[in-house]
Amino acid sequence: MTGSVDMRLGAALAGGPHCLALAESCTGGLIAHRVTRVPGSSAYFDRGLVVYSNRAKEELLGVSPELLEHHGAVSEACARAMLSGLFGRTPATVAAAVTGIAGPTGGSAEKPVGTVWLAWGRRGEGRVECRRFPGDRVAVMEAVAEHALHRLLECVEEPR
Helix, strand or coil: CCCCHHHHHHHHHHCCCCCEEEEECCCCCHHHHHHHCCCCHHHCEEEEEECCCHHHHHHHHCCCHHHHHHHCCCCHHHHHHHHHHHHHHCCCCEEEEEEECCCCCCCCCCCCCCEEEEEEEECCCCEEEEEECCCCHHHHHHHHHHHHHHHHHHHHHCCC
């Protein structure tokens, strides 16, 4: 199917009994924006949470303060906990969570600007990966959103 990943994901989600939820930190709602600009998205999109602060991750997704203290918000453990929190608190059958450093400040030698952890999957199964996206703040955010949408599309299109 040709077209933007937004439209392709929308068609794939609309073709089945899917319910999508998102948890976004470094993208600040950009992924949800891209999902909802597709006509008919209300049929499959349940919610998008912008959990920018650690407090929001704790309160809205149940990410433990100890996990954040030990691993940090930009970590595999946090991305997994965010995804788990979505599945535990929503009716989602498909979900994604992103947490990272969009810049221009906030990076370190271990976690430079552009470092992002993504978690996605269907209820009962999840995947996670770390990526480094180049560019300024807006470029990083847009690249993360595009990548997350592609991962969700792959997930939805996979045979069960």
